Structure formats: C-alpha cells, structure tokens
Amino acid sequence: MRTLAIIGAGFGGTMTCVHLLRLLAERAREDGAEDQKPFQIYLIERSGRFTAGVAYSTTSHAHLLNVPAGRMSALPDDPDHFLRWARQQDARIGGGTFVPRPMYGRYLASILEEANAAAGNAVRLTRVPRGAAGARADSRGVTIELDGGSEINADAAVLAIGNFAPGNPPLADETFYRSWRYAKDPWGPGALDVEPDGDVLLLGTGLTMLDIAIALKERGHRGTIHAVSRRGLLPQPHRVSIRPPASHPRPKGLEEWPRTARGLLHALRAEVRGAAARGVDWREVVTSLRHDTPALWRGLSERERSRFLLRVRPYWETHRHRAAPETATQIAELIARNELVVHAGRVIGYAESRSGGGGVEARVLMRGAERETALRVARVINCTGPETDLRKVEDAFVRRLVECGVVRPDALGLGLDTDAYGAIVSADGRVQDRLMLVGPLRKGQLWENTAVPELRHETLAMAKGLAGRVVVAKRGVEVGV
Ligand SMILES: Cc1cc2nc3c(=O)[nH]c(=O)nc-3n(C[C@H](O)[C@H](O)[C@H](O)COP(=O)(O)OP(=O)(O)OC[C@H]3O[C@@H](n4cnc5c(N)ncnc54)[C@H](O)[C@@H]3O)c2cc1C
Structure with missing residues (x-):
C-alpha cells in the first residue's frame, strides 16, 4: 500500500x-x-x-484577495512566504496590499x-x-x-x-429558476451574460455580490444593478494600511466567555469597546479570535449553535469576512451614483413575460413594508453563497x-x-x-x-x-x- x-x-x-x-x-x-x-x-x-x-x-x-498579502502565506511556519513571492512579481506590493x-x-x-x-x-x-x-x-x-x-x-x-x-432561495413557485434569465451559479459559464442596458437583480449582498457587481461594470454594464438580502448588510471594509495591522493579543479570559450565542456576542462587544478605548480597531479584535473560533464553537451546545446561525451569523459574516478597501470604495461609488441599489428585503416571487422578451418582474417585500415592490430586470444572478x-x-x-x-x-x-x-x-x-x-x-x-x-x-x-x-x-x- x-x-x-x-x-x-x-x-x-x-x-x-x-x-x-x-x-x-x-x-x-x-x-x-x-x-x-x-x-x-x-x-x-x-x-x-x-x-x-x-x-x-x-x-x-x-x-482582489479579501485578506492582505501579509496574511496570505500558504505555509503556517513561514508567515511572509506569500509576501516575498508577490514582491518578486511586483516590488510595490506591501504586507497591507490586497492583490x-x-x-x-x-x-x-x-x-x-x-x-x-x-x-x-x-x-x-x-x-x-x-x-x-x-x-x-x-x-x-x-x-x-x-x-x-x-x-x-x-x-x-x-x-x-x-x-x-449555491442553492435556489426557497419560493412558493420556483418555475422561474428554470428560466434562461436566471443564473444559479454566479461563477458558472454565461452567468453574467446580460444586455448592457438591462437592469440586473443580484440575490445576496455579501462578498460574492461585490465581485459580481464589479465584474458586470468591468464588462461595460450600464443598467441598474439591484442587490437584495434580508437585512441589506454589506461586508465591512478592511482598513487601508501599508502593512497588515499589528496583531491584537487574544482576549484575556477567553476560556471564561459564556457558552451561549448571545453571551459570546456580548463578550465580543465588551472586548471591542475596551480595545477601542485603547485605540485598537474592532477589526483586530475580531481577527484575534481566529485561532480560538473552533474551540468557542465547540463550546456551544447544538441549540446555541442554531441560535448563533439564526441571530448572530449575518453580523458575524459581515464583520469577519471583510472587503478589500479598494473593493469597498468601488462599491460605495456605485451606490453613490445609483448604479448599484442595495435593498433590505426578500424576493417572494417572479413573473416572467411569456416570451421572456419583457424581462422578469421580481416581487420584493422590503423590510418593514406591508406591500411588495416590483423590480423589472433582465437577469437575476444568485449570489447567496454556497448551499x-x-x-x-x-x-x-x-x-x-x-x-x-x-x-x-x-x-x-x-x-x-x-x-x-x-x-x-x-x-x-x-x-x-x-x-x-x-x-x-x-x-x-x-x-x-x-x-x-x-x-x-x-x-x-x-x-x-x-x-x-x-x-x-x-x-x-x-x-x-
Ligand atoms: C470568490 C471567492 C473569493 C475568495 N477570496 C478569498 C481570499 O481573498 N482570501 C482567502 O483567504 N479566502 C478566500 N476565499 C475563500 C476560499 O474558499 C479559500 O481560501 C480556499 O480557496 C478554499 O479552497 P478549497 O480547496 O477548499 O475549495 P475550492 O477552491 O473551491 O476548490 C475545490 C476544487 O475541487 C474541485 N472539485 C469539486 N468537486 C470535484 C470532483 N467531484 N472531482 C474533482 N474535482 C472536484 C473543484 O473544481 C475545485 O477546483 C474566497 C472564496 C471565494 C468563493
């Protein structure tokens, strides 16, 4: 053998x-x-x-990578390995560069x-x-x-x-998911094929959505890009810095942190407040939990893990998985020019014109609204992340x-x-x-x-x-x- x-x-x-x-x-x-x-x-x-x-x-x-070059070494025992390699390709790259x-x-x-x-x-x-x-x-x-x-x-x-x-977001009537106007996998062949002036609906507002919005603009897309998720939360941006920020030590007394989803969130917030008082950015506190996250997760009962997924996850994801500063700036500019419109809401159905020539009408129930809003788009691209x-x-x-x-x-x-x-x-x-x-x-x-x-x-x-x-x-x- x-x-x-x-x-x-x-x-x-x-x-x-x-x-x-x-x-x-x-x-x-x-x-x-x-x-x-x-x-x-x-x-x-x-x-x-x-x-x-x-x-x-x-x-x-x-x-771009969403982790700075100085933290992307593939080898645990050689933290600068990627940085050295990248600098051989382009000497301008620093530890804080998002390549x-x-x-x-x-x-x-x-x-x-x-x-x-x-x-x-x-x-x-x-x-x-x-x-x-x-x-x-x-x-x-x-x-x-x-x-x-x-x-x-x-x-x-x-x-x-x-x-x-990615999987299809559940709907009462899922007929539309068979339409050529729907791309289930945003990375699949032809997913971004849409007429340049047609409006587009992106499902999800996480890192994949940012990538797809940027890719559409790169292809010369001129129509409005709508993006929708339950809370309409966008990934937080990384800070701009020449080198990766100095590591924040893991929080003291981490072992005693409560073993509930809510308790963990409170403990993390308290840690962030304490760090802010010492001039340390919240991002460093979140990053400092990296190696202890599996142990914290294992410390939760199954019920508490479910609670975490239900209540804390959207905030965790947007603070933990951040966007490169250049990406965040590009997205902020698209939003400012109304080329990208981010909605907090839920798609409850689609109506496609018989011939498909008139595009598709997505019925969206915006957060807090009683009546649905109709968005007419030429294509719907699923950016909700992996099934x-x-x-x-x-x-x-x-x-x-x-x-x-x-x-x-x-x-x-x-x-x-x-x-x-x-x-x-x-x-x-x-x-x-x-x-x-x-x-x-x-x-x-x-x-x-x-x-x-x-x-x-x-x-x-x-x-x-x-x-x-x-x-x-x-x-x-x-x-x-
Ligand atoms: C768009 C995107 C951007 C990301 N950016 C970053 C980043 O900047 N920094 C970072 O640290 N992480 C990033 N990540 C996270 C990333 O997922 C991990 O860093 C890592 O690349 C995951 O590697 P993997 O091998 O587990 O999965 P993958 O990279 O998905 O590789 C799995 C491979 O398995 C192959 N495969 C699947 N099924 C079969 C089969 N049946 N037979 C043969 N082959 C098969 C696939 O073709 C694929 O090549 C990003 C993820 C995504 C999706």
Missing part, C-alpha cells in the same frame, strides 16, 4: 498535496528508501485547472511545482484532469470512480472539493456519496459530518479513517474553516496525520493504516 488520492485542487487539495510531497520525501530520505518504489499521490481535479479553485481562477484583476486573486492562483501553482521537484524520486505526483464521480471506502482502502468510468484505488483519500454550489443543505445539493458526485451512505450531513446542515481529525462519518455513523475531508465543508465541526489563514493550518495537520500513518517497508513507502 503506497497510494493517496486527493479530490479537488483548490487551495485545500493543493496544499494538502504540497505538505504530503514534502513530508513523504523527508520520510523516505530519513529511512534511506529514496530509491525504492515511489510513493504515489493522485491529484484529481474536474475543471482541469490545477491549484486555483473557485476563488483564484477568476481572470479579473479587479477581483488580485489570479496572482494567488499562480503562487499556489509555483509552490506545488517546487514541492514536486524537491520530492525527487521518492514521491510520484499524477495530476488527473477528471471529475470524481463516486467513492467508496472500506478497511483496506478507497476506490474512486472517475467521470467516464475508470477507477483509482488508493490507500486513503482526501476530499478537498470546496463548497457546494449547505446536503439534501438539496445537485452536484452528481456529492449526490452519489449521499445515496450510497458514504457521507451524511453534520448536525446543523453546514457541510459533511467528520470526526475531530477530519475523517468522514458515513450515514450509519462509521468513522471512515481512510476517507478524509479538508476545507469549508467541515464548518459544522470548526465553524470558521473558509479562508487561507485557517486552511493553511488544517491542510498541514491533515498531511501530517496521513504521513504519520505511512510506514517505510522493505520495498518502498507504505501507508500503515
């Missing part, structure tokens, strides 16, 4: 692969097994685009290349530009079925498939895993159920320690497991866990699980 498979080559899959290449090569060298049969890693990616994932495959240079996202995709590609070259003959990496269509695991290993029918057998596999694609309800996910691979009982939802329906180490729990409650998960679908376990500052630790821990199960046998490197 000497084969590992990674499904998905976004940040999660790429960095798990990078760490495995390093750790396994190191292991083979220590054990003098470099000339033996190499360890094999398969990196399986259905888009055929390795290393970029959804976030970094945008081609728009107006799409275009395509650059980050190139960074990940360069790390993978380097790690692969350094691994030499000890580890063989095969990139498989195909989709995984199914997977089954037993005590001996994992079989991955690929689109088109062939199979890969591995001793263990890591699912690094990112988030589920988290496993029962509604349409992805064929995930559907198959659900149908075969290989995966089950976590208790709150935020992703997949795993144990504390990321081993996937099957529908019948078995911990499958040969089938692992990294990335945002572990939200149920960790809550914040979305951005690079968390994922870089997670991917290293995952690779260490897997490499720790490897034994070097006479004829090569084996996984001893």
